[in-house]
Amino acid sequence: MRTAELTAIGVPRCYLARMCDEGLLIKVGYGLYRAVGRVAA
Numbered sequence: 001m002r003t004a005e006l007t008a009i010g011v012p013r014c015y016l017a018r019m020c021d022e023g024l025l026i027k028v029g030y031g032l033y034r035a036v037g038r039v040a041a
Helices: 003-008 013-021
Strands: 025-029 032-035
Touching: 003 013, 003 032, 013 025, 013 032
Parallel strands: none
Antiparallel strands: 025 032
């Protein structure tokens, strides 16, 4: 998932870092995240 895609569906950018800290997301690269337990397609 890209930052722009997440903010487009209403996820505030500040939540992304928080979700990474809580282990819900993994930052794969600049502006690119994936959910824990999911394989990138």
